[in-house]
Amino acid sequence: MTTTPPESRKHDITTSLSEIRQKVSAATAARGSGSGSGSGKGVTLVAVSKTKPASDLMCAYEAGQRHFGENIQELVDKAAELPTDINWHFIGSLQSNKCKTLCTIRNLYAVETIDSAKKADLINKAWDDEDGKKPLRVFVQINTSGEESKSGVQPDDALPLAKHIAEKCPKLRLQGLMTIGSPERDSDPGAENPDFTLLAKVKTTLDTAHNTDLDLSMGMSDDFEQAIRQGSTNVRVGSSIFGARSYPAKA
Numbered sequence: 001m002t003t004t005p006p007e008s009r010k011h012d013i014t015t016s017l018s019e020i021r022q023k024v025s026a027a028t029a030a031r032g033s034g035s036g037s038g039s040g041k042g043v044t045l046v047a048v049s050k051t052k053p054a055s056d057l058m059c060a061y062e063a064g065q066r067h068f069g070e071n072i073q074e075l076v077d078k079a080a081e082l083p084t085d086i087n088w089h090f091i092g093s094l095q096s097n098k099c100k101t102l103c104t105i106r107n108l109y110a111v112e113t114i115d116s117a118k119k120a121d122l123i124n125k126a127w128d129d130e131d132g133k134k135p136l137r138v139f140v141q142i143n144t145s146g147e148e149s150k151s152g153v154q155p156d157d158a159l160p161l162a163k164h165i166a167e168k169c170p171k172l173r174l175q176g177l178m179t180i181g182s183p184e185r186d187s188d189p190g191a192e193n194p195d196f197t198l199l200a201k202v203k204t205t206l207d208t209a210h211n212t213d214l215d216l217s218m219g220m221s222d223d224f225e226q227a228i229r230q231g232s233t234n235v236r237v238g239s240s241i242f243g244a245r246s247y248p249a250k251a
């Protein structure tokens with residue numbers, strides 16, 4: 001059962017959410033309607049609620065928030081408990097043995113972390129698109145920083161994986177590309193983040209090859225405004241809305 005949060009908690013989340021929305025709008029307006037990456041498209045704010053109780057999500061929900069980002073186990077639990085018009089984004093590291101479980105969530109909106117043809121196939125197989133269900137949106141996660149510890153495909157492997165999804169996975173729709181920028185790379189505020197530059201470049205390559213206009217999922221609490229300036233159309237913001245996470249998220 002979703003317990004009712006204290007009024008103060010509700011006030012804090014509503015206030016933070018409203019501040020983040022204003023910043024998202026301002027950054028989106030500032031990049032204008034020129035010909036740059038992301039111009040003309042709106043930006044989806046995904047509220048990253050991992051480690052936070054369902055009651056916190058309800059505070060944001062009541063303030064109109066509908067896109068939420070979660071890792072696997074919490075996503076399964078929270079989706080069962082919370083309103084079915086929530087658009088869930090899976091943003092955790094994707095394990096092959098969890099693909100089927102993920103697909104049982106009927107209001108799953110997007111899987112943002114596809115990093116192999118094998119996992120695309122598993123999700124394609126498990127997703128039930130009957131009863132007029134639309135294809136499931138997927139993002140290919142790209143390791144833009146080259147760090148060993150980061151998940152995602154190498155930039156050069158994005159094109160073959162996108163082709164595989166387009167040709168072999170009829171129940172999936174390639175919605176965009178996703179990266180987690182390295183925090184140490186945006187130490188200089190206002191400077192271009194090389195991770196975001198690279199992701200935008202990969203998008204151009206794929207868009208040209210497939211005549212698409214892919215979304216860019218990049219930007220978190222510390223760098224979402226910069227990401228929007230560099231063309232992001234999907235930002236994933238957690239701690240700036242819900243406060244610092246007090247225990248590490250389960251993968």
Ligand SMILES: *Cc1c(COP(=O)(O)O)cnc(C)c1O
Nearest residue numbers: 048091220221222236237238239
């Ligand atoms: C946790 C997480 C976020 C949110 O990070 P914050 O810094 O709290 O905004 C965004 N994207 C991914 C993939 C995450 O795992």
